[in-house]
Amino acid sequence: MGIDREDVAGLEESSLYNRRVQAWIQTAAERGRYDIRGLGAKRKVPHFDDLTFLTGSASRYPLEGYRERCDTETVLGSRYAKNPIRLDIPITFAGMSFGSLSANVKEDLGRAATELGTSTTTGDGGMTDEERDSSETLVYQCLPSRYGFDPDDLRRADAVEVVIGQGAKPGGGGMLLGQKISERVADMRTLPAGIDQRSACRHPDWTGPDDLTIKIEELREITDWEIPVYVKVGATRVENDVKLAVKAGADVVVVDGMEGGTAATQDVFIEHAGIPTLAAVSQAAEALEDMKMTGEVQLIISGGIRTGADVAKAIALGADAVSIGQGAMFALGCNSEVWHDENGEPVSAVEDYEKLGTKPGFCHHMHTGMCPVGIATQDPELEKRLDPEWGARRLRNYFQTLNMELTTLARACGKSNVHHLEKEDLASLTIEAAAIAKVPLAGTDWIPGKF
Amino acid sequence: MEQRAGGSRIVDFDLEKQTVRELNQYLHKELPKNGVEEVRIFNPDGAHHIAVGMDAPAKVDIMGNAGYFVAGMNKHAEVTVRGSVGWSVAENIMSGTVRVEGYASECAGASGRGGLLVIEKDASSRCGISMKGNDIVVGGSVGHFSAFMAQAGRLVVCGDAGDGLGDSLYEAVIYVRGEMKGLGADAREEPTTEEDHASLAGLLERAGFDHDTEEFKRVASARSLYHWNADRDQGY
Incomplete structure (x- = not known):
């Protein structure tokens, strides 16, 4: 069988203007908006997948799996706070807003976090009673919008995150x-129901x-100097931002890489702003080292942390803990083909995905509020698709799995x-990862740009 | 501690001898349970965070100039600053009253959700930014971008207002007695109603001003930014 040269030449796809790009341009031309x-x-960006562990052999002595203890206790906020956060595991739930998520989901996150001995975090829209009551350790976000920000909630929080x-x-x-x-979301945010609500990008005060x-x-x-103060930054100029946060007095710095999720923003922002989490964790850890603050100011890393291996690699690169948002959504059934009725029986959600113009596995329509599996919604009927007991169990299982892998x-x-995991436990599988994470390329001692 | 004629109990703090932290911890923990009705704070000397997080119906008298965030997140208390203040006085105020006898720097009353802030002289830029239900009465003028993204509440300006007034307003209402250098996006001047006059008269009286309400103009949202529209002015 020979190759039809005319066909190949005639069907050669442009790498610059490939079919995906063409479709994007045609959609933009049709709609006139992003x-x-x-x-x-x-x-695809350089990621923790581009690293591997150099586990024990003759030169390193491993511990016995299942038989020898490996501690996971994590203390956050020990710099100034009278009452630092003490967690059983270094894996926390990231801030996600009530408004974007239903009250049931917020409660689920709290229940799972409490069972796991970890923390959950409020989001844009304030603190709900459901999440406070269900969360033993709750971090209260102080966001630029200040929607629903209340000093009474601040006083009942276990930490505050600027x-x-x-x-x-x-x-x-x-x-x-x-x-x-x-109506409830609008009331918490002091805005009329049904209008598009802009969350500010700068703090008002x-x-x-x-x-x-x-x-x-x-x-x-x-x-009264009792609870830790976290400062969270999106990963851009990480070294400077971490240093400024530390200088400003943060107990904990949270660095969120470009793979981090959101309830709604412009696609161009999601794909073209910020740096990968892998790069961010290395820069953040170095910034703390430069300031001799390693161990005194804790580092939480988030953005695309999915597995126990990701958690372990983030910690080996210098993180004290990680935060997870999107992974928790998937654990709850985000993008699943089915939701479960009151008897636990699966019910197909495929038609509802199709109404949104998408399919299970590809949905990113949280902004519509029409979540086919009842997670990112305020619709009372859709909310019923997520049973709180079932959801909390799934979240607990997911984090438990991550911790076991870790x-x-x-x-x-x-x-x-x-x-005790450290950079020396890692090798890079790609030159990019070696350069970014400053971890030698596997089989070499080469770090591009360093040696 | 000393007794006053009439039985009210007052406590004095001297910030030359005591720290702001000691003061605030007293205000948060001791004051609510010991029946003190008034606290006087001497030698504030521009210190930041004086009387933040108040959660008791006491009078707090600050005998001089204060720095950033004075009376931040106030609930119930009646705070008076006998001088001028730095940034973000009474930010996130929930209830009670905060009065500044002098001038206020930027972001006065930012993101407040209730209560009343009175500034007897001028306030700098972004006065009332992001306000969410609080009232602010400024005896003098306000700087640019005041009431930016203000969601609810009332801002009364007895003097002039700088450029960009009420940019991206939601449901907050602004009353200006003097000149407005310029309105921000989606802010518009509207006719005043009887309801406006009654509301304004009440606020002015509480703030201690006796201006004729007929002298004030009303600024509110045109509500054209309430729903995102890609075909609007591309500058936004």
Whole structure:
């Protein structure tokens, strides 16, 4: 069989203007607007998958799996707070808003976190009683929008997180479209129901890093220096931002890479702003080292953390803990073909995905509020598709699995505590990862640009 | 602690001798349970965070200038600053009253959700930014971008207003007695109603001003930005 040269030449696809790009241009030409969507970057970027562990052998002594202890206790906020956060595992739930998610989901996150001995985090839209009551350890976000921000909630929080940006849209603020603004959401945000709600990209009461110092002190004064203050940044100029956050007095710095998710923002933002989490964790850890703050200021990494291997690699690169948002959504059934009725029987959601113009596995339509599996919605009928008991169990199982994977890898590296994982335990599988993470390329001692 | 004529109990703090942290911890923990009705704070000397997080119906008298965030997140208390203040006085105020006898720097009353802030002289830019239900009365003028993205509540300006007033307003209403250098996106001047006059008269009286309400103009949202529209002005 020969190749038809005319056909191959005639069907040669442009790499620059391939069919995907052509379709995008044609859609833009038809609609005259950009896309707004949820979740995170879909493009391939250097990731924790590009690293591997150099586990024990003759030169390193592994611990016995299942038989020798590997500690996972994690302390966050020990710099200034009288009451640092003490978690059983270094895996936490990231901030996600009530409004984007249903109250049931917020409650699920709290219940699962409490059972796991970890923390969950509020989001844009304030603290609901459901999540406070269900969460033993709850981090209260102080966001630029200040929707529903209440000093009583601050006083009942276990930590406060000043959110400067998030990985999916650093510098971009947010938008909760009108179809998700129920009366309750509107009331919490002090805005009319049904209108598109812009979440500001800048804080209303402070601007630069010097002001941030004073803002952090205000939060400490109001809470009598009892709870930790986190500062969360979207990963862009990570070294500078981490250093400024530390200088401003943060107990904990949260760095959210470009793979991080969102409820809704412009697609161009999700795909073209920020740097990958792999790059962010390395820069953040180096910034802390430069300031001699490693161990004194804790580092939480988020954005595209999916598996126990991702968690272990983030910790080996210098993180004290990780935060997970999108993974939790998938654990709850985001993008599943089915939801489960009151008897636990699966019910197909495929038609509902089709109504949104998508399919299971590809949906990123959180912004519509029409979530086929009842997660990212305020519609009372759709909300019923997620049973709170079932959801909490799924979240617990997911995090438990991650933690088991984490300790498995740590033991194999000879660590009796997951926080003893270190960069030396890793090798890079790609030159890009070696350069970005500053981990030698596998089989070599080469770090591009360093040696 | 000392007794006053009439039986009210007052406590004095001197910030030359005591720290702001000691003061705030007293205000949060001791004051609500010991029946003190008034606290006087001497030598504030521009310190930040004075009387933040109040959660008791006490009077707090600050005898001089205060720095950033004075009376931040106030609930119930009646705070008076006998001087001028730095950034973000009474930010996120929930209830009660905060009065500044002098001038206020930027972001006065930012994101407040209730209560009343009175600034007897001028306030700088972004006064009332992001306000969510609080009232602000400024005896003098306000700087640019005041009431930016203000969601609910009332801003009363007895003097002039800088450029970009009420940019991206939601449901908050602004009353201006003097000149407005320029309105921000989606803000528009509207006719005043009887309801406006009654509301304004009540606020002015509470704030201690006796201006004729007929002298004020009303600015509110045109509500054209309430729903995202790609075909609008591309500058937004």
